[in-house]
Amino acid sequence: MTPRRFTHYVTYQGATNIPSTRSWAVLYPSVLGDHKSAYQLYIYFYPNEIEYGIDNGSDVPRKEYDDESFESEDEISIQNVVEAYRERLDTFWRWNEELIEEPDSAEYDELPWFETVEKHLQRKKQIVFHGPPGTGKTYGALNFAKWWIDRGLNEEDHFDDAVEDRLRMVTFHPTFSYEDFIEGITAKTRDGDLVYEPEAGVFKEMAEDAVEAYEDADSKAEAPRYILIIDEVNRGNIPKIFGETITLIESDKRLGEPNEMRDELPHPEDRLVVPPNLYIIGAMNTADRSIALVDAAIRRRFRFRHFPPNYEVLYDDLGFDGEQDVKTKASVEEGEDLGGLSILALSAINERIRDSGNLGKGKQVGHSYLIGGTTDERLVESWKNEILPLLDEYYFGDMERLKEHIFDGGGENLFNWKEQRIADFDSDALRAALSELVDEDGGVE
Known part of the structure; x- marks a missing residue:
C-alpha cells in the first residue's frame, strides 16, 4: 500500500504575530498521523514573499529539494504552484513511502489465472513461469503461493504463521549447488573437536517438514500445502542441483503414491522421500536463456506457463x-x-x-x-x-x-x-x- 492510495490531510496555521511570522498550509498522507511525521507539499506566506515546494516535518529526516517563491504580487500565479506540485509528486510520494511501515508479508493480490495454475499443480506438482523480464513472474508466484496456502487453511490455522512456515523462496545462480539444495557437510566444533556433520539444504528441510505435516493430517487429501519458489531457475545447473531428487519429485513417485520412491542420500543414515503436499514453482527469465535449453528431464517433470507483456x-x-x-x-x-x-x-x-x-x-x-x-x-x-x-x-x-x-x-x-x-x-x-x-x-x- 503506497501513500498515493491513502487519503491526505491539509493543515493550515495562521501567523500568530502578523507580519513578523509566517502562516502556512501543508498537505501530507493521513496514514502518517500529522504534519510533523511526514514530508509535505507546502505553501508558506511571509510578509514579502510566498514560498512553495516540499518540506519535511520536524520528526522526519531533513531532505534537500529546490523550492520556489513569488517575490512580487505580479508574479503570483496559482497555475505555477499547481505545476510545481505536479513536478514534485513523485518525490513527495517516494519520500513518504519510506516512512510507511511495509505491508504484512502475508498479504496477497488475487489474480484471475490462479485457479488454472492450481489445477496444474494438483496434477503435476510443479510448474515453471517463464517469460521476458518485467512480466510479473516472481510477483505472480509469490501471490499465488499465499493465495493457495490461504485456501487450504483450517479454522485454527493462523494465516501469517502458515505463510512463514510453509512458503520458502530461493534463487538459483551459477554457484548454487546440490549441497545448498539437498544436503551437504558442515564443519562444527564439539567439545573442542572439529567434527563434520550432514546439514539439510533448503529442499530436504522443506520436504521433511511437509512429510511430518502430511502424516499428521486427518485427511491426506487436505494436508497442509508447502510451496517452494525457485526464482531464476534456469540460471543454475539444474541436473546437478536436483541430483537424485529429479526422480522423486514426479507425482507418481511421491510418498503414498503407487510408485513411491525413497532415495538414499550420500550419507548412509539419510533417505529422502517427497510428499504429495510439497509443490514447486519455478520462475525463469527468457531473456537470460531460452526455455529450449532447459534440461529435458526438467521439462518432462514441470508444466510451463508463459508470461507475456500484459x-x-x-x-x-x-x-x-x-x-x-x-x-x-x-x-x-x-x-x-x-x-x-x-x-x-x-x-x-x-x-x-x-x-x-x-x-x-x-x-x-x-x-x-x-x-x-x-x-x-x-x-x-x-x-x-x-x-x-x-x-x-x-x-x-x-x-x-x-x-x-x-x-x-x-x-x-x-x-x-x-x-x-x-x-x-x-x-x-x-x-x-x-x-x-x-x-x-x-x-x-
Whole structure:
C-alpha cells in the first residue's frame, strides 16, 4: 500500500504575530498521523514573499529539494504552484513511502489465472513461469503461493504463521549447488573437536517438514500445502542441483503414491522421500536463456506457463478505461498523454523485438517497468533507468542496429548515438520520441 492510495490531510496555521511570522498550509498522507511525521507539499506566506515546494516535518529526516517563491504580487500565479506540485509528486510520494511501515508479508493480490495454475499443480506438482523480464513472474508466484496456502487453511490455522512456515523462496545462480539444495557437510566444533556433520539444504528441510505435516493430517487429501519458489531457475545447473531428487519429485513417485520412491542420500543414515503436499514453482527469465535449453528431464517433470507483456494491467494502473481510451488520450488532439504514449510505444517496441531474428519474443520488455508511472517524472525515470538500458543491453555492441531496428534511424531524443549512451532527456523529449514510434491509430509506425 503506497501513500498515493491513502487519503491526505491539509493543515493550515495562521501567523500568530502578523507580519513578523509566517502562516502556512501543508498537505501530507493521513496514514502518517500529522504534519510533523511526514514530508509535505507546502505553501508558506511571509510578509514579502510566498514560498512553495516540499518540506519535511520536524520528526522526519531533513531532505534537500529546490523550492520556489513569488517575490512580487505580479508574479503570483496559482497555475505555477499547481505545476510545481505536479513536478514534485513523485518525490513527495517516494519520500513518504519510506516512512510507511511495509505491508504484512502475508498479504496477497488475487489474480484471475490462479485457479488454472492450481489445477496444474494438483496434477503435476510443479510448474515453471517463464517469460521476458518485467512480466510479473516472481510477483505472480509469490501471490499465488499465499493465495493457495490461504485456501487450504483450517479454522485454527493462523494465516501469517502458515505463510512463514510453509512458503520458502530461493534463487538459483551459477554457484548454487546440490549441497545448498539437498544436503551437504558442515564443519562444527564439539567439545573442542572439529567434527563434520550432514546439514539439510533448503529442499530436504522443506520436504521433511511437509512429510511430518502430511502424516499428521486427518485427511491426506487436505494436508497442509508447502510451496517452494525457485526464482531464476534456469540460471543454475539444474541436473546437478536436483541430483537424485529429479526422480522423486514426479507425482507418481511421491510418498503414498503407487510408485513411491525413497532415495538414499550420500550419507548412509539419510533417505529422502517427497510428499504429495510439497509443490514447486519455478520462475525463469527468457531473456537470460531460452526455455529450449532447459534440461529435458526438467521439462518432462514441470508444466510451463508463459508470461507475456500484459498491457491491460497498465490500463488500470495508469488510469485508463481500456485500449481505446489509451489511444484517444495519447493522440495529438488530446494532448499526447505520456502514460498512454508509453503503453503504445512499449507495444510497438515489443512488436519489433518479436520480429527480430536475433531477439524474438523471449526478449520483449515487460509491462511492470511502467507500473506506478502515474506522473511524467516517474515515466521518464522508468524509460531512462530501466527500459532503455535493457534495450541497450539487448543490442550491446551494435548501437546502429538498435537505432535502425527499434527507432527507424531516429531516437535522438533518447540516445546520444555518437557517444553511444542514453541521453539525459526530459518529459517533452520523451513524449516526442515515443510519438514517433506510434501511428495515429496507436500501432507501429
